[in-house]
Amino acid sequence: MYVPNxxxxxxxxxxxxxxxxxxxxxxxxxxxxxxxxRKRAVIITKKITRAIIENxxxxxxxxxxEAKEQLLAVLDDLYEIYQGDQLIGNLIDDYxxxxxxxxxxxxxxxxxxxxx
Amino acid sequence: xxxxxxxxxxxRDLNVYRSALKLNKKLYRIVxxxxxxxxxxxxxxxxxxxxxxxxxxxxxxxxxxxxKEFDRLNTAxxxxxxxxxxxxxxxMLEYIDREEYRALDDDAEExxxxxxxxxxxxxxxxxxxxx
Numbered sequence: 001m002y003v004p005n006x007x008x009x010x011x012x013x014x015x016x017x018x019x020x021x022x023x024x025x026x027x028x029x030x031x032x033x034x035x036x037x038r039k040r041a042v043i044i045t046k047k048i049t050r051a052i053i054e055n056x057x058x059x060x061x062x063x064x065x066e067a068k069e070q071l072l073a074v075l076d077d078l079y080e081i082y083q084g085d086q087l088i089g090n091l092i093d094d095y096x097x098x099x100x101x102x103x104x105x106x107x108x109x110x111x112x113x114x115x116x
Numbered sequence: 117x118x119x120x121x122x123x124x125x126x127x128r129d130l131n132v133y134r135s136a137l138k139l140n141k142k143l144y145r146i147v148x149x150x151x152x153x154x155x156x157x158x159x160x161x162x163x164x165x166x167x168x169x170x171x172x173x174x175x176x177x178x179x180x181x182x183x184k185e186f187d188r189l190n191t192a193x194x195x196x197x198x199x200x201x202x203x204x205x206x207x208m209l210e211y212i213d214r215e216e217y218r219a220l221d222d223d224a225e226e227x228x229x230x231x232x233x234x235x236x237x238x239x240x241x242x243x244x245x246x247x
Binding site: 003012016020038039045049050054055056 | 153156157158161190193194197198200201202204205208209228232235236239
């Protein structure tokens, strides 16, 4: 049984970078809004960690999909707040986009494996 | 391929269970240091993940079928990795210092190695009757 080291995976690194940035920029927001965004950030990191070490392909896909869903939701929420001039979100945008690309790359790799 | 165990072991005799329980206690203590706004977020997640390790170990050991025990062990490994990720987050957000983090992460890594060892033994037991 092989369990990969999730800490060296770039998806995990990007997820934690994103989480840190979200915690930083939500410091001055209303508590309710900040809590929801932070919760989503923690769930994204949790799902990605689980997906990296998961050997079962179906479960892996499910976890990655759930992480992507949460990521899109958090980016949408942050964009709305950003439009209201309540925060500066350049880094979040960068990290979020990178993470999205990495997730899509994973899906692509798994689809290519299915094709063979 | 062996499907069923001859008898159910007592999960409390497992060294990995005892180590997981000790780790769980330490994590519960460390979570008390987190800020109050993390009560329904990081604190809750870390507590749940650490409890999940012990619970899945116990459930797996109490099952007659090797396959089911293996599944529970897989879940326990996942929960343990989640604990490690949450510890990384807590360190990054400066809720705990580096020393505390290193001590807990080392303990978690020990438990992980034991879990993987147990999973390999079960895989071996499942394949033994095939030969």
